[in-house]
Amino acid sequence: MQKNNLDNWLRLSLIKGLGSVTIKGLLEHFDSARDIIEADVLQLKKLGLKQDIIKQLKNNDNTIQINKTHQWLGEDKINFALCIDDKAYPEKLKQIDSPPIILFGKGDVDVLNTCQISVVGSRNATPTGIENAHAFSSYLVQYGLTVTSGLALGIDAASHVGALAKKGLTVAVVATGMDIIYPPQNTELAHKIIKSGGCIISEYQLGVAPRPQHFPQRNRIISALSLGVLVVEAADKSGSLITARLASEQGHEVFAIPGSIHNPQSRGCHKLIKTGAILVESGLDIFNEIADLVNRETKNTLNEKEIKEKTNNAGDKNTKNTKKFDVEYQKLLDCMEYEPQPLDILHQRCGLPIDKISSMMLMLELQQVVTKHPGGMYLLSGKKE
Template sequence: MDGLTACMALLRLEGIGPSRYWRLVEHFGNPLAALRQVPSALLDTLPVRAQSQWREFSRLNTRSALVAWAEEERTRCADSGVQLLWHGDPSYPALLTEISRPPPVLYIRGAHRALGLPQIAIVGARRATTTGLDNACAFAAELARAGFAITSGLALGVDAAAHRGALRGSGTTLAVLGSGVDRIYPRHNRSLAEDILANGGALISELPLGSNAEAKNFPRRNRIISGLSMGVLLTEAALHSGSLITARLALEQNREVFAIPGSIHNPMARGCHQLIKTGATLVETSAEIATQLGGLLAEPATETVPEALPDRRQQALVDALTGGLRSIEQLALDTGQNPGELMGLLLQMELDGLLEPLPGGYQLTARGATYCHLVASTPMAE
């Protein structure tokens, strides 16, 4: 029996889990020795089914149901194009080996060599604002063009925007799942998962085939996301969110952590601000990340000035919003325009993707901020 089969059989014992697995392996030296010598004191704490499984293995060894399951799982993976990597394999991701007690086995669907690329994780809120989604997409595209693979969790919101941004930048992106690699979650992102695979990326999980997405799986998924990556970028997050946990795990793993600041009135920016207070690097451009990580950042594609320049009323609105979220009343004072005029302008600029409504007022989108920068030195249209 080789190391991978022993690893999978040991993990198959109900109640073992990664934590107990590593305690056993660290004590006995390897998974096969650990499987053969599960201490009676530990065995007595396991469910009755696990005790029965182990006793059958101790009698039948390679002919036991435990080993049969591991071998059948390996066959299922081979038949469906899924590669298995256990922590003793030379191809196991080097950065992941550096974290405390890494995933014993990885299921990989797609280009397994992508795991060896320098990776940057981009994470954030599922219910992100338009600005948060724009930032995730833009940063991912620029970092992908610079040669970094973009890693995230395939969730709705920022995760999906980061994967799409990497693809838009003609780069590689990896999705770490809280389900089996054959059970895409959320289902809404199935086509995105296929795009990732079609463009040289990979889907990764430490869970067996057929595993459904469950809440208990996502902290483990988040730990893999940060563990695979040289650094983690948080684009938007509430104070109590899974993406904030991912960033904190990265700090614990001695990874670089970056955060994009936002308006003090935006609840989705509070997680970023909290992280900056506790050690994350505040960033405004992808070049800052690439420079700190030593990447070979190509110059981001130069934005062209829009053909239709804003008129003076629109430019006054953009200028007023550069300081952050503003209410209609505040905008009226800032621009000298009456609320009736403003409503029409705000609607048009929202349709143009330059700003977005939030509770308490309006703020610029990433496109709006870029637009403002590009026309700052250009004469305004009358």
């Protein structure tokens, strides 16, 4: 991102009363932030901008805040600022009505363009809710999905921790400036997310403290980045229901875990299920629903960084042992022969549960490592029957 271009976007984003919806509308008439800033006053009036906004546009340069941003960017090479016209800016975010004009972040920016599942829920989660968030997130990252949440207490934190427990990638979308970690109890977790290859992002300028209205606003980013949203636990009027509604409006899947009818934190999930959310009891339920989307979005790879090398020459039995699959995947592949094998035989050979082998085969099939044959039999791709 060129400094001058970033400066122009910073100037636009710092204008009071000029929101992302309006800026997105202006981009239908102008090619860049600079063009908007340098536009004729009469033209801006014709496009509906109010006089006070035009005055700010022409007179305020916000040098102090802009310099503060550049100083922060220079403090650490993993700090970044993505403007809406940047090539690395997530395409999914561009499609929503109110895309963040600038995404400030820390960590690996490439993670934003991986296949993501949002896992959200109550801050006042039950022990069962915490366990479910951890377990579902741990499961999903093993199949190459990135877990996205909001770094809040309760379900959010448990989902991030669950992803990290299996060495998975996770994204935290926060409701403060990037120089503030909120809640402070999750400071260590935030550092672990970054250290483990994930990232933390925010649309808010440096120094912006948490405010109640920020949390539902950031939820649109969480839902937009993801193929689907899993609501683990939610009260009847939970902010997680806002995330679910936004996901539905954005055309993404909504999943909900049912709970006890006596648990107030399950009422939101039950409401979602009644209105069309997909009831899920395992991570495999989610993966089965989004497998086609994953396949389409990544062109048969779930995580380009880890899988690109795995799929090359996967049919050659002499070379498959050199691929960097995890231990269980490699164990399963080593049990496969030159003829199609049923799941029960593979179960006997490798000792893994049949339901796990089934989900692993789905993943390998998406990667074109194996081919499914009639009768539920599997063969390494490239082998002859």
